[in-house]
Amino acid sequence: MPDQISVSEFLSETTEDYNSPTTSSFTTRMQSCRNTVNVLEEVRPCC
Secondary structure, eight states, X not given: OOOOOOHHHHHHHHHHHHHXXXXXXXXXXXXXXXXXXXXXXXXXXXX
16 A cells, blocks of 8 residues: 555644745655545545
8 A cells, every 4th residue: 555644744744844845855745645645535435
C-alpha cells in the first residue's frame, strides 16, 4: 500500500510550510498526500 499521511501530519506539515517556506519539507510529502486522497476516494461510499 502506498505511503499515507494522517490529518494531523498534514496540518503539521502545512503549518510548517506556511511559517517557514524555505526550510519546509512539505513538497517531499506531497506524494503521500496524494496517495491518501486517492485511497479515501476509493473507499468513499457512492451516493
